[in-house]
Amino acid sequence: MPFTQTIGGTRFVFDDLKTLLARATPLRSGDALAGVAAESAAERIAAQRALADLPLAHFLNETVIPYEADEVTRLIIDRHDAASFAPVRHLTVGGFRDWLLAADPAAVTALAPGLMPEMAAAVSKIMRVADLIQVAAKCRVVTRFRNTIGLPGTLSIRLQPNHPTDDPHGIAAGVLDGLLLGAGDAVIGINPATDNVEAVMRVLDMLDRVRDRYEIPTQTCVLSHVTTTMLAMERGAPVDLVFQSIGGTEATNTSFGVSLSVLKEAREQALALGRGTLGDNVMYFETGQGSALSAEAHHGVDQQTIEARAYAVAREFAPLLVNTVVGFIGPEYLFDGKQILRAGLEDHCCGKLLGLPMGVDVCYTNHAEADQDDMDTLLTCLAVAGVTYVMGVPGADDVMLAYQSTSFHDGLTARAMLGKRAAPEFEAWLARMGIGLDAEHIPARLSPALIGLA
Amino acid sequence: MNARDDAALNRPSHAPALWRDLRRFTDARVGLGRAGTAVPTAAHLDFQEAHARARDAVWSALDVPALAAAIGLPVTLVHSSAPDRRTYLLRPDLGRRLADGVTLPHAPGSVALVVADGLCAIGVQRHAPAVLQRLLPMLPLPAGPVVIAEQARVALGDDIAERIGAAAVVVMIGERPGLSTTDSLGLYITWAPRRGRTDAERNCISNVRPGGMGYDDAAAKAAWLLRAAQGLGATGVALKDEMPATALPAP
Known part of the structure; x- marks a missing residue:
């Protein structure tokens, strides 16, 4: 299912989840080398807006690499813990960012088994450096x-x-x-x-x-x-x-x-x-x-x-x-x-x-x-x-x-x-x-x- | 020589008591002391100077005529698809592919020998001829052509060796310059080389340079790995480096 976003009169289309994630990623040479990076700053922010509107639950239904083709995808899907995911299940990626910034450390820490890596990657793509610091500081791992x-x-x-x-x-x-x-x-x-x-x-x-x-x-x-x-x-x-x-x-x-x-x-x-x-x-x-x-x-x-x-x-x-x-x-x-x-x-x-x-x-x-x-x-x-x-x-x-x-x-x-x-x-x-x-x-x-x- | 040095030398075994004494056991930056929690000024500036040298070393280039003369054998010169250093740094895929229009001699069943600039040409220029000279008589298979490659990544050897029809390839390539070392050579050995081989399918000998692994040891280890690869029909993680220390020839 393609995702679309209009910025300043230009309509951007992202064919699938992995394309949306790639175009939303802040610029780095490796993504340009791979040919998956956004081609303009406007395309990048369009992808970030579309990503922010995406329900977190979408990640349960669309994988970036097919389940049949990759044992890491199988691990991610098979190990996902629905109960731990429940507190944020209703949120979009953008809503999840707000939730993480407002939540207390215990709630953020408890979420881990319910998070798929693609969800964490997605929300990080619409975070600033200060957000990345603040949210990480809430997690307790011993x-x-x-x-x-x-x-x-x-x-x-x-x-x-x-x-x-x-x-x-x-x-x-x-x-x-x-x-x-x-x-x-x-x-x-x-x-x-x-x-x-x-x-x-x-x-x-x-x-x-x-x-x-x-x-x-x-x-x-x-x-x-x-x-x-x-x-x-x-x-x-x-x-x-x-x-x-x-x-x-x-x-x-x-x-x-x-x-x-x-x-x-x-x-x-x-x-x-x-x-x-x-x-x-x-x-x-x-x-x-x-x-x-x-x-x-x-x-x-x-x-x-x-x-x-x-x-x-x-x-x-x-x-x-x-x-x-x-x-x-x-x-x-x-x-x-x-x-x-x-x-x-x-x-x-x-x-x-x-x-x-x-x-x-x-x-x-x-x-x-x-x-x-x-x-x-x-x-x-x-x-x-x-x-x-x-x-x-x-x-x-x-x-x-x-x-x-x-x-x-x-x-x-x-x-x-x-x-x-x-x-x-x-x-x-x-x-x-x-x-x-x-x-x-x-x-x-x-x-x-x-x-x-x- | 002052009295303290004299006393130290006369002692049969001088156990270090001062922090800075640790420096005699390693080239690593130990025993620097501290200014508060930070590195003292002299050591800080030593570091900055070394970094400046290493930055310049990344942009070093092979002197191909001098390298060919030092090797003393007929050589074939090739370029990767990366036209210049900046493109080479940003596009490793181009460094793994030969430029258009390259022709190479055919030598089926041989060991192709590739001398490549990699990330720093200084060590290749200094050490590759000596390692090659020692390795040639120890090869378990006929020596293939010697190829000098510019703007090259390790995997360019696969492209070269496949066109030669070689049974194996030894790529001698400049390693990333470090602060203490801007002349380190690496040897990568790949059995049945062809485009698309992964790094897990190679064996590597690194840090070939004075103060690291010597020329004789590097050549002996490369020859051992080639013989083992011939027996196993593979290089990489399947080929465990279990060469016993005693198999090294006396210096």
């Missing part, structure tokens, strides 16, 4: 493994001490540096230089030893392909969290070499290890706008709607952590600091609305039109929006992945400026270890020799 992530007033940091050759001393120095700056409560997570299972197991052993020697109430992760992690678990490696990059269509996930059944199997394998002390959220996912187009698996759907669909995949597996790697993919998807800023806040808001412990890798690559000022702006907005966690990379410079993320200092600054704290178990540990008292000396309890640095 997860647990060896500590508690996402409590109100907290901001957690993933300690990301990557090294170009996975050198154990180099990694250990990065870990210690991050701990000294209060990072690591979300996870201590390494992107390995290779997917070689022996090398991955060496890093897993090393990170587990560091966590054990310092008795840190946190979890570790090596972000290898899920099938490599499964092999490592079979061989007895100390795996806390299973990591995987995921996307919002079946074909995107195929391009990543995964499926819903592989993720389910991996989760069951990790649960069987029983390594969590406070909870059993054992999965860690990364996403990012543009991955479906990059894999030519987007079905003509705009990149932000597909990104929201990836969150339906994530929530199926009760993850401890999910983050969009918003500026990593490059300027062909998000051209500059302005596009990265909006996308980061959209991803965070949609992830939270769908009930995820949503973090953001606030980042950019050197071929994007962005710099540290853009990252400071996004980080500050996200911290106000109650982002669950951000990355901590030594000096903001990832020497393995060749991109810039947030530094340990940035995380500390965001916490200080907004009165945010680390996860409570981790905060108690920081105090116990005497961290933060001295800007030059390493506290005796964190002796580098304990983790092999001599």
Whole structure:
């Protein structure tokens, strides 16, 4: 069924739901590359007006990718919870925006199982940055493994001490540096230089030893392909969290070499290890706008709607952590600091609305039109929006992945400026270890020799 | 040398006690200290300088005659469908397709060898000839033509190799420049290459450069992956990199 809208005497026609969503999306290079973006500002606002008038219940009857063709669509439809949807069932997309802005946090949080990702994407397309911040800040999502992530007033940091050759001393120095700056409560997570299972197991052993020697109430992760992690678990490696990059269509996930059944199997394998002390959220996912187009698996759907669909995949597996790697993919998807800023806040808001412990890798690559000022702006907005966690990379410079993320200092600054704290178990540990008292000396309890640095 | 340095050197094992001592274990920006919660001025400006260099590196181009001379073999030069750098950055689809009118030699069953600029030409110019020289004698199949490709993405290798009729392709391509590294080379290996292959169907060796993976190790790993791919009839997630550390030849 086509949608129509007249703006200033011009009548715009949008053939179907996915076209309406794409044309209503604020401008970004990836949608232009895919050929789905609005061709003028007038067409975009016409689509936004038509979208605002669309009943939310319409999403129950029209999918952007056919049910028969895509296991992610099947997951979204089959898992939709009508009872949770009931409070907003009568609303249009525009009415839903007003409802979200006026509702109290408990009501917004309770909605999650009743929301389809396309509904969250739709309402975000007619929100300003301030709306994205305010609505996200209402959502409460708490997860647990060896500590508690996402409590109100907290901001957690993933300690990301990557090294170009996975050198154990180099990694250990990065870990210690991050701990000294209060990072690591979300996870201590390494992107390995290779997917070689022996090398991955060496890093897993090393990170587990560091966590054990310092008795840190946190979890570790090596972000290898899920099938490599499964092999490592079979061989007895100390795996806390299973990591995987995921996307919002079946074909995107195929391009990543995964499926819903592989993720389910991996989760069951990790649960069987029983390594969590406070909870059993054992999965860690990364996403990012543009991955479906990059894999030519987007079905003509705009990149932000597909990104929201990836969150339906994530929530199926009760993850401890999910983050969009918003500026990593490059300027062909998000051209500059302005596009990265909006996308980061959209991803965070949609992830939270769908009930995820949503973090953001606030980042950019050197071929994007962005710099540290853009990252400071996004980080500050996200911290106000109650982002669950951000990355901590030594000096903001990832020497393995060749991109810039947030530094340990940035995380500390965001916490200080907004009165945010680390996860409570981790905060108690920081105090116990005497961290933060001295800007030059390493506290005796964190002796580098304990983790092999001599 | 002052007395403190002297004492440190005479100690058999010098465990770090100061935060800044961590710097000797990694090139990452550790031990920066802090100004309040922020990075001190000197470290801040170091970062800004590195970013300025990396921004310029994105716009570097291959010196094709010099590269061909360093390779020392007959080469074929091709362009992708992206006419210039800005289009290349905004239109990766064009970087994956050969320009119109390209003809390539036919070499069925060979390993096609593609040397491509990618996102930064500096590392390709510096390291690809040395890696290629070491890889050639280790190939499990006959070497195909060496192709230099400009404004190229990894998947351009599929288009090239399909036209050559190659059994496999090794694409040596410039990686995204980072702040500490503007000369990193990546190797992408694809079995039965043809247009439409996905990244999950390739194996990758990254960070080939001084301070990252050395030339000998990179060539040995590429040869190992090619042999394994030949046995399996596939690359990508189906081919697990289980090359034991001991299989690397002595330096």
